[in-house]
Amino acid sequence: MDYAYIGSTQDRKRVVKGTITAVNERVATKLLASQGYQIYSLKEVLPFMPSGKQMISPISKIKPQLIITFSRQLALLLEAGNDMISALELLRIQSPNKRFKNVIGEIISDLRSGSKLSAAVGKHGVFSKIYTQSISVGEKSGNLETVLRQVADYMEKDTLVSKEIKGALRYPIIVTGVAFLVVALLVTFVLPKFVELYSALGSDLPAFTKFTLSLFKWLAHFGPYIFVGILILLAILYVLARTPDGRRVRDTVVLKLPLLGQVTHLNELVRCCRTMSLLYQAGLPVTDIMSLATDNSNNVIIKDALAKVHKELLQGERLSHSMGKNHCFLPMMVQMVSVGEETGSLDLTLMATAQAYETDAKDRMRGLIDLIQPTMTLVIGIVVALIALSLVSAMYSVYGQVG
Numbered sequence: 520m521d522y523a524y525i526g527s528t529q530d531r532k533r534v535v536k537g538t539i540t541a542v543n544e545r546v547a548t549k550l551l552a553s554q555g556y557q558i559y560s561l562k563e564v565l566p567f568m569p570s571g572k573q574m575i576s577p578i579s580k581i582k583p584q585l586i587i588t589f590s591r592q593l594a595l596l597l598e599a600g601n602d603m604i605s606a607l608e609l610l611r612i613q614s615p616n617k618r619f620k621n622v623i624g625e626i627i628s629d630l631r632s633g634s635k636l637s638a639a640v641g642k643h644g645v646f647s648k649i650y651t652q653s654i655s656v657g658e659k660s661g662n663l664e665t666v667l668r669q670v671a672d673y674m675e676k677d678t679l680v681s682k683e684i685k686g687a688l689r690y691p692i693i694v695t696g697v698a699f700l701v702v703a704l705l706v707t708f709v710l711p712k713f714v715e716l717y718s719a720l721g722s723d724l725p726a727f728t729k730f731t732l733s734l735f736k737w738l739a740h741f742g743p744y745i746f747v748g749i750l751i752l753l754a755i756l757y758v759l760a761r762t763p764d765g766r767r768v769r770d771t772v773v774l775k776l777p778l779l780g781q782v783t784h785l786n787e788l789v790r791c792c793r794t795m796s797l798l799y800q801a802g803l804p805v806t807d808i809m810s811l812a813t814d815n816s817n818n819v820i821i822k823d824a825l826a827k828v829h830k831e832l833l834q835g836e837r838l839s840h841s842m843g844k845n846h847c848f849l850p851m852m853v854q855m856v857s858v859g860e861e862t863g864s865l866d867l868t869l870m871a872t873a874q875a876y877e878t879d880a881k882d883r884m885r886g887l888i889d890l891i892q893p894t895m896t897l898v899i900g901i902v903v904a905l906i907a908l909s910l911v912s913a914m915y916s917v918y919g920q921v922g
Contacts, residue, residue, distance in 0.1 A: 522547045526558040581619050581645045583678045587671045594667035656801040673797045691891040698899040706735045724913050731909035770819045778887045785880035787821045792873035800866040806832050
């Protein structure tokens with residue numbers, strides 16, 4: 520959920536305001552307090568329509584790959600003996616993105632004013648809370664270079680999963696679009712010519728041909744209205760999905776879809792395991808890890824499950840036992856978490872779980888794609904066969920009447 524806040528710095532010399540994303544109001548207050556803010560007002564934001572800034576942000580958004588490269592280069596420069604400000608100055612000069620160059624410039628300015636790197640980074644929305652928290656832990660433990668590389672690896676794997684899903688779905692979407700375009704051309708331009716020809720000949724057409732021509736004539740007439748109606752319906756669903764209740768319904772439906780739901784569920788668990796592994800390796804307490812993992816989830820149902828686990832952890836319950844009571848966490852994940860708790864290697868067991876679930880999700884995605892392609896081919900083949908059969912039977916009927 521998004522919360523709008525108004526507050527000040529601890530010394531009350533500067534007023535701060537903005538928005539923050541958190542599971543609930545308590546977590547939002549805790550996150551703002553960790554950034555050194557004293558909060559006076561905190562209200563939940565429920566947008567029905569995206570603001571102008573939100574609509575523009577996807578266009579001007581800094582790509583994750585840019586932050587990944589920045590993190591690795593910063594780690595390399597620090598290991599080479601450069602001080603933080605000199606390293607950032609060099610990266611700012613070399614940055615190809617103007618907006619990111621300005622962000623680095625503001626970070627340098629904050630560092631010169633006495634701020635820590637984690638606090639300076641946390642002011643900018645281009646860096647996630649997990650990134651900021653990991654940097655903070657790296658500063659305290661003195662292994663900032665290692666943490667920077669770990670965060671870069673985490674972001675790279677997370678981005679790779681999204682790219683693979685989009686790449687796998689690209690071909691079926693293109694095939695579906697081309698198929699509908701071909702059918703639309705047949706209905707709009709080809710069939711009307713045959714209708715005019717048969718009408719001019721005055722022939723008595725077969726019942727099947729009459730039905731087919733009537734159906735496609737109806738589609739040609741009402742097709743634009745149907746298309747506009749579908750667009751309006753999608754727009755309404757998009758607006759409703761931006762409300763808390765609408766998003767909950769959407770995420771519930773997505774998880775219950777026959778094949779896509781399983782892939783989505785596995786990918787969410789992969790993200791959760793990787794997040795927990797990274798933060799545990801960085802040295803954060805398990806309670807803080809669960810708070811950040813909850814905030815990082817993209818599905819409301821999984822987010823609620825993680826928030827419940829976090830609550831039970833604060834009450835003294837074991838992580839594996841709490842996860843085992845929720846069906847959102849699969850048995851293998853619960854078992855591996857239990858092993859990690861007993862052996863003290865939770866980061867390794869979680870990373871192994873993430874890799875296993877990622878492989879399973881890829882296999883299921885390939886199966887889904889392999890199912891979509893022949894299904895679309897069969898559907899388009901049936902449509903084209905119906906059109907061809909109706910035209911051929913009409914031609915034979917005309918030839919018979921002429922003979």
